[in-house]
Amino acid sequence: EIVLTQSPDFQSVTPKEKVTITCRASQSIGSSLHWYQQKPDQSPKLLIKYASQSFSGVPSRFSGSGSGTDFTLTINSLEAEDAATYYCHQSSSLPRTFGQGTKVEIK
Amino acid sequence: QVQLQESGPGLVKPSQTLSLTCTVSGGSISSGGYYWSWIRQHPGKGLEWIGYIYYSGSTYYNPSLKSRVTISVDTSKNQFSLKLSSVTAADTAVYYCARDSGFGDIDYWGQGTLVTVSS
Numbered sequence A: 001e002i003v004l005t006q007s008p009d010f011q012s013v014t015p016k017e018k019v020t021i022t023c024r025a026s027q028s029i030g031s032s033l034h035w036y037q038q039k040p041d042q043s044p045k046l047l048i049k050y051a052s053q054s055f056s057g058v059p060s061r062f063s064g065s066g067s068g069t070d071f072t073l074t075i076n077s078l079e080a081e082d083a084a085t086y087y088c089h090q091s092s093s094l095p096r097t098f099g100q101g102t103k104v105e106i107k
Numbered sequence B: 001q002v003q004l005q006e007s008g009p010g011l012v013k014p015s016q017t018l019s020l021t022c023t024v025s026g027g028s029i030s031s032g033g034y035y036w037s038w039i040r041q042h043p044g045k046g047l048e049w050i051g052y053i054y055y056s057g058s059t060y061y062n063p064s065l066k067s068r069v070t071i072s073v074d075t076s077k078n079q080f081s082l083k084l085s086s087v088t089a090a091d092t093a094v095y096y097c098a099r100d101s102g103f104g105d106i107d108y109w110g111q112g113t114l115v116t117v118s119s
Helices: none
Strands: A004-007 A010-013 A019-025 A033-038 A045-049 A062-067 A070-075 A084-090 A102-106 B003-007 B018-025 B035-041 B047-053 B059-061 B069-074 B079-084 B093-100 B106-109 B113-117
Touching: A004 A084, A010 A019, A019 A033, A019 A084, A019 A102, A033 A062, A045 A062, A045 B106, A070 A084, B003 B093, B003 B106, B018 B035, B018 B093, B018 B113, B035 B069, B035 B106, B047 B069, B047 B079, B047 B093, B059 B069, B079 B093
Parallel strands: A010 A102
Antiparallel strands: A004 A019, A019 A070, A033 A045, A033 A084, A062 A070, A084 A102, B003 B018, B018 B079, B035 B047, B035 B093, B047 B059, B069 B079, B093 B106, B093 B113
């Protein structure tokens, strides 16, 4: 099973700041890495698929990069509505796995 | 717009079988191309992938749960279901049904349903 490790676990950020979340895979997964946003008491929502492709309707301040084992989710100019937990997810092999999550708090 | 809705008991006794159904609207399961998935989230914790089913009935289960999990599909009702046997308190979680796009990303999720295992 592929293990995904996110860092940091928690980040407290001021509005308009840039946020960077990383996800490291225990083995190479090519570009089969996706990012989700989960707000309290809501289901996760797809933000970025295949490392860098924005899902329909996602604000342009969200972007992704990386390949192989190291991936990054970037939120440019954080807004208050971006307070959430962010998860990475791999679909390179079965079983599918998720990172442990990164909670982003607004200062 | 595809929508998924979980339904089933919110309380299950230990050692019994948890049963949930996901009803899909806005799209047909039998059209193919997608994998219909179950994912759970323990209270305050991260996401755990349980398994998925294709419209043809082929399945893949997480090895960590494989001995207790059955996922089935009813294309006539546009539904798919989850059964988890011999439950314990460790199975208390929010259970989500979701659609895997066929390329691995999960593009639509149900709202989730909390299942508590308790006597």
